[in-house]
Each structure stands twice: as structure tokens, then as C-alpha cells.
Amino acid sequence: MMSGINWYKYSSPATFYGLAGKMIPWFYGAAALLCVAGLYIGLVLAPTDFQQSDAYRIIFIHVPAAWMSMFIYVVMAFWAALGLAFNTRLSFMMASALAPTGAMLTFVSLWTGALWGKPTWGAWWVWDARLTSELILFFLYLGFMALQAAIDDPRRADRAGALIALVGVVNVPIIYFSVRWWNTLHQGASVSMTKAPSMAAIMLVGMLVMALAAWMYAIAAALSRARSIILEREKNSQWVTQMVEDEV
């Protein structure tokens, strides 16, 4: 027997709408606090790097943004797969809600990477495996959003988008392992599960706090967007009618 949690209840847009509404301020609050702490550690306390001077401080946004860009895509593909498998409306709406935030963070990782690359490598951009696969990720997000916007019937738009999300997910391990599989200009992972991080403790702490902040922000933004999508799609349903009438 399954546990007492009624998952069907939480997969109903009406329940989710209310629950998400209560959670969003907490995620925004946590994101703001973590961001202030992370910026203080990264920009004020962390020492100047002996090799890269202060240009390295870009990593406090670059690495969290790059991590989230990949992670959000995987979560998006997960919701898309769930939607295709069980035909649950909420799953597709979650996938759509994640895409713009994922695209924005992918752009941030490319932009900050270019601004770090110029002083460090001497080039804004090189066509190496890591950078190119991250650029492809950006186009996958844009493709997902453009395709969904181009199809009028939401059910068909959901399925078409889900297909892009699922096919594109093979790109994520390519990005992650690109620095190992190919001889690239991009440095290897500074943080990994198997060996001690190759950076000073305080720099690592700053980066991890910023990563947590990015995580909280992404959750808040995606939940907020999901709520608007739910309202748009369920505007004919009984519970939306009830809610609007209660408010008036």
C-alpha cells in the first residue's frame, strides 16, 4: 500500500495553486537572504586570487548560474516526461513555467563566462566543447518556448514542447562531462563528489551560498509563473470561478 499522502490531490492545479501561493514569499525571502550573505562572502570577505586577481569573483555568479541552467533543464524534461506518461496537466504547466528562468540563467552563465574569459583567456568566446554545448542548451530553451508559443492548441503545444525537452536532455551530460571528454580550454570541475575542492574554503562557501540563493530564486520564479499559467488555462473551471467570485 502507498503511504497516506494523496499525490493526486497535489497534482490537481487547484490545490497546487493555493499551496504555491503560500510558498513563494518564503522562497523569495530565502533567496534574498542567501544572496546578500553570498555576495558579502564573495565580494567583501574572500581574498584576491593570486593567479586571477579579482576577475575570479565572477565565478560567484557564473558557477551557480551554469549549475542551475543544467539542473532546471533536467527538471523540465522530468516534468515533460511525466506529462507525456500520465497526461497530467500540471506536469506540462510546470515544464513551461521552468523554461524562461532556465533560459535566463543559461544566458547569465554565457555572459559571465565571456566577461571572465576575456581577461583570463584573452577571448570573449571560443568554440570549445563546454561553451558550445552550453550555447546549444540556450537554444534548446528558446526552441522550447518558441514552439509552445507558436502552437495555439495548448495540448498540442505541451506535447511538442515535451518532445524538445526530452530530446534535448541528452545535451546536459554532454555539457557536464565535456571538460573531461574533450581537451577544452574551459577548466575542469572545481567542485566534485570524489575529490577535495580545488579552491580556498571561503571561496567555496561563497559559491555554495550563491548556488543555494539561485536555487531558491529559481523555485520562487517557476512557482510564480506556474500559478499564472494555471490561471490562464483553468479560467473556465469551477474553482477559478469560485476563487474570483470570493475575491469580488
Next chain:
Amino acid sequence: MTGIAMNWNSWSEFLHMGGYAFYVWGSYAVTAALIVGEILLLRSHRQKALTLAKRTVKYGKVEKEEGNDEVAA
């Protein structure tokens, strides 16, 4: 974080970022602008969705009374 001193001696040193001010602040400024931009877009999306829902409730009623009471499953 006791025992860790600030890395900088002055504001101007902080802003100068060891000569990399353009790259460091260029990264932080664009990221901040994008996040603020997204939050504003989310807010306007919510307002639009609420307006749409209210309008549907207001004018959708008429259709229902005319016998077209299609209920979304």
C-alpha cells in the same frame, strides 16, 4: 565568520576590483538587471492572468445561461 577580515581597505579599491572592474561589475550588473526584469515580467504575467480570469468569469456566465455550459474537465 569571525577572524576573517575584509579584503579591501577602501571603497575605491573595492570598486576598482584589481583592475577588473569592467568585467566583474559588468557580470554582476547584467545578472541583477535580468533578475529584476524577470520579476517584473512575472508580476505583469500574474496581473494579466488575473484580469483574464475575472473577465472570463464575468462574461463566461452569459454563455452558460444560454445553454452552452461546457465545463472543463
